[in-house]
Amino acid sequence: MKISVIGCGYLGAVHAAALSSLGHTVTGIDTDPARAAQLAAGSAPFHEPGLEPLLQGGLRDGTLHFTPDPAAAAGADVHFLCVGTPQEKTTRRADLGYLTSAVEDLAAHLRPGSTVVGKSTVPAGTSAILTRLLAGTGADLGWNPEFLRQGTAVSDSLQPDRLVYGVPDGTAGAQVARVLDEVYAPLLHDGVPRLITGLATAELTKSAANAFLALKISYLNGIAELCENAGGDVVHLAQALGLDARIGPRYLQAGAGFGGGCLPKDIRALQAQAEDAGAGSLGRLLALVDTLNTETRHRIHESARQMCGGQLAGRRITVLGAAFKPDTDDIRDSPALDIALRLAGSGAVVTVTDPRAAGQPWFRYPELRFEPETAAALRGAELTVLLTEWAEYLALDPRGVSSLVDRCAVLDGRNALDAAAWRAAGWFHRGIGRGRRAGLSTIDAAHSGVGS
Numbered sequence: 001m002k003i004s005v006i007g008c009g010y011l012g013a014v015h016a017a018a019l020s021s022l023g024h025t026v027t028g029i030d031t032d033p034a035r036a037a038q039l040a041a042g043s044a045p046f047h048e049p050g051l052e053p054l055l056q057g058g059l060r061d062g063t064l065h066f067t068p069d070p071a072a073a074a075g076a077d078v079h080f081l082c083v084g085t086p087q088e089k090t091t092r093r094a095d096l097g098y099l100t101s102a103v104e105d106l107a108a109h110l111r112p113g114s115t116v117v118g119k120s121t122v123p124a125g126t127s128a129i130l131t132r133l134l135a136g137t138g139a140d141l142g143w144n145p146e147f148l149r150q151g152t153a154v155s156d157s158l159q160p161d162r163l164v165y166g167v168p169d170g171t172a173g174a175q176v177a178r179v180l181d182e183v184y185a186p187l188l189h190d191g192v193p194r195l196i197t198g199l200a201t202a203e204l205t206k207s208a209a210n211a212f213l214a215l216k217i218s219y220l221n222g223i224a225e226l227c228e229n230a231g232g233d234v235v236h237l238a239q240a241l242g243l244d245a246r247i248g249p250r251y252l253q254a255g256a257g258f259g260g261g262c263l264p265k266d267i268r269a270l271q272a273q274a275e276d277a278g279a280g281s282l283g284r285l286l287a288l289v290d291t292l293n294t295e296t297r298h299r300i301h302e303s304a305r306q307m308c309g310g311q312l313a314g315r316r317i318t319v320l321g322a323a324f325k326p327d328t329d330d331i332r333d334s335p336a337l338d339i340a341l342r343l344a345g346s347g348a349v350v351t352v353t354d355p356r357a358a359g360q361p362w363f364r365y366p367e368l369r370f371e372p373e374t375a376a377a378l379r380g381a382e383l384t385v386l387l388t389e390w391a392e393y394l395a396l397d398p399r400g401v402s403s404l405v406d407r408c409a410v411l412d413g414r415n416a417l418d419a420a421a422w423r424a425a426g427w428f429h430r431g432i433g434r435g436r437r438a439g440l441s442t443i444d445a446a447h448s449g450v451g452s
């Protein structure tokens with residue numbers, strides 16, 4: 001099939017490359033000419049494992065193209081809408097401006113009988129707005145929300161847990177479902193389940209899924225606080241919960257909480273929708289999930305303060321990780337970045353390191369020093385705070401790095417380090433929700449690094 005993908009960011013670039021690998025001829029359109037040119041040269045504009053080989057394969061075979069020209073959508077059978085739906089600047093709602101403007105541009109290039117499919121995350125009712133913008137084009141509209149995660153986006157796209165098609169009523173709906181079945185034929189052949197729903201249900205399914213994940217994480221972070229105050233260990237507790245088949249083991253990792261370009265903005269947009277639609281209790285629940293997440297960041301800041309003897313001013317702190325999760329360079333609403341800024345705001349001298357985020361605009365954060373090399377970042381640290389659990393940080397040899405730091409004190413903000421190994425190497429190690437809070441002045445009690 002001939003397919004256009006409109007918006008080639010974290011979602012669209014992967015979707016375009018994945019569709020070309022499924023045998024379609026795909027044109028990716030992005031209004032950012034630099035992004036379109038980079039993709040056309042076979043280079044991913046962000047770190048996403050497995051994306052570049054997929055891009056280069058499609059470009060080499062001539063089944064994948066990228067351009068900033070909206071007119072290049074003309075002639076395609078299917079058009080996927082993958083533009084951003086960020087939080088509005090002054091409200092909690094999703095800003096649908098990129099989407100409406102993309103559809104207005106697209107309308108001029110549609111041929112009757114073609115299909116427009118939304119993939120962006122949107123509030124219920126968005127399809128109805130876009131259907132009005134498409135009136136007179138002869139195109140049908142469907143909604144096929146995307147559930148990929150950054151860091152595993154390629155495999156999530158090619159082996160998704162499920163496909164959801166939101167379709168309009170009547171013959172148009174049957175036609176949209178037929179078209180999507182053709183788009184995803186190889187995945188359906190592999191047995192991926194697909195559900196056909198109404199448009200509003202498909203729109204809501206995506207927001208409800210993200211909100212549920214956020215709720216699970218915040219719940220565990222709330223339990224982590226309780227463990228800290230009451231003397232439990234949230235890691236063991238989560239293992240015990242996860243073995244209950246009704247709960248499952250995933251998204252139970254307590255720590256610095258959720259961030260990124262999706263979960264935070266999506267729970268806020270769902271909260272706004274719930275309030276607008278008279279589902280006030282759901283709105284309050286989602287507001288609380290958001291508050292718990294913010295409090296989690298605050299508690300890590302306070303733990304760092306405690307580990308520094310109650311005073312952060314002038315303390316040299318190294319933050320391991322800047323991305324909102326490992327295997328991505330994305331720092332949008334990153335807990336690691338937020339906590340680093342809070343520490344700097346309290347007067348600490350903060351060095352941030354991350355294996356992939358060196359290309360981010362660090363000049364916007366003059367209060368932080370970014371150092372791409374882990375060893376250089378650790379040199380002279382009085383406190384080390386792990387906030388993004390990159391594999392390279394989990395593989396650090398605590399004995400080896402103790403000679404770099406001034407104080408062997410580590411705050412494991414993701415409960416991801418081998419606490420026993422770090423303690424055995426002479427480090428003062430503290431996790432999140434793992435027993436009662438330690439007393440003050442712990443940094444002074446921590447072993448001095450060999451080099452200090």
Ligand SMILES: NC(=O)c1ccc[n+]([C@@H]2O[C@H](COP(=O)([O-])OP(=O)(O)OC[C@H]3O[C@@H](n4cnc5c(N)ncnc54)[C@H](O)[C@@H]3O)[C@@H](O)[C@H]2O)c1
Pocket residue numbers: 006007008009010011012029030031032035082083084085086098101102105119120121122146147148149150261262
């Ligand atoms: N990031 C993810 O992992 C992910 C996963 C599933 C769903 N989503 C949803 O997908 C949507 C996109 O998210 P993203 O993270 O890829 O955003 P992004 O900001 O990385 O990408 C959006 C892209 O759209 C381009 N764009 C804006 N207006 C355009 C137009 N009129 N025509 C063509 N291109 C245009 C921008 O230049 C940008 O490159 C959001 O609704 C998001 O919630 C994201």
Ligand SMILES: O=c1ccn([C@@H]2O[C@H](COP(=O)(O)OP(=O)(O)O[C@H]3O[C@H](CO)[C@@H](O)[C@H](O)[C@H]3O)[C@@H](O)[C@H]2O)c(=O)[nH]1
Pocket residue numbers: 121146147148149150151210213217250251252253254255256257258259260261262263266324325
């Ligand atoms: O047990 C856990 C699991 C995750 N996180 C954090 O939660 C955030 C989100 O993680 P993840 O869901 O893996 O990443 P995203 O790429 O943001 O993916 C989410 O958002 C996407 C965009 O909407 C959806 O498509 C995905 O299905 C949904 O998982 C990150 O900050 C993680 O560190 C935790 O704190 N504890």
